[in-house]
Amino acid sequence: MSRFRFIHAADIHLDSPLRGLEADPDAPADQIRQATRAAFRNLIDLAIDETAAFVLIAGDLYDGDWQDYRTGLFLVEEAARLGRAGIPLFLLYGNHDAASIITRHLRLPDNTKVFSAAKPESFILDDHAVALHGRSFPTRAVTEDLTLAYPPPLPGHLNIGLLHTALGNREHDDYAPTTLDALVAQGYDYWALGHVHARAHVLAAPCHIVFPGNLQGRHVKETGAKGASLVTVEDGRIQSVEHRALDVLRWARPTVDLSPASDIDGALALVGRAIAAELDVADGRPVALRLHLTGRTAAHGHLTTRPEDFRQQVIAEGRHHGAGRVWLESLRNETRPPADPALLAERPDVTGRLARIIAEIAAAPPPGLLGDYPERLRERLRAVEIPAEHILATGPDEATMARLQAMVLAALAEG
């Protein structure tokens, strides 16, 4: 029985910054800047540990033209490390690193081969009876179906097609469009795709069509485990396609329902539990969070009137797990007051009476509602020119009144 493994990765976007943590002055700038490199080292480590037969990268190895030669030097070092382990590396360039975009070039180590951008090219690996077919992007925006010119499968070989394509995914630019049917009809055993950053695996036996997803999430929309596909081949057939997480920082967007919380400590306990769950899934990696808080809760008033205090409390929940484990990308307060303010007005008691008065005031603010407050403020701000359309000059507008009404009713509902 012959058996070997290969690794399929894509969308490494080497040296691309991670976005969304700039606002946090405590975020580990170095660790964040180096994340795509660290994930790439993990990829090379995996190939060496698994004694992979070869490694495929299906486009967007680079994020764009190198800022300086260091990006290219890093790639050369890592490709050479793979070479010293006797493992070949095959690169296909995509829309981010198309031939027309990359202006600096370094000679790559002998184990590294790049698919031509001029026409489809095939590499035959006699040792494992494998035929690789692929074509790099000549320019950023490739709008034709590149597979039309790919060669038929080579008989007696495991045929693998490499392609950077949106494959109809609307969240990505529709480059090198093609269809699942067309890919299957090509008669290859495996399509090593790139461009779509979410992992996907379609089995149309015997053909596997795989997007490994990107190697390292770069912002809060790229959540979950990121890495590469480890493919096992036995007797010339694909036996398994496994995902291996290689990322060094995880993004997550948990939603926490705060309705069971009767006060701010209860809300923080729920947030703390959600943070612990994300850390658990991340398997020791630091986690960057966008936290959505929902539900009718008595904590709504605090969250709404003291957002910065609550943000710091949430950061503290993260620090319970140690420094540098949890980063807060943002906090989305979508909670509501425990009782529906619209229903308050229907109550027969004094609260109901108050709610109705507030509604009347909000609908038609009586003149002089703010008393001499605007005049006193203007006195104090004498040196400041107040624009004619400013709220101090015009009186509160409808939106402001609605916001004030919601705040007062929220406080009333809590009381």
Ligand SMILES: [Mn+2]
């Ligand atoms: Mn791409």
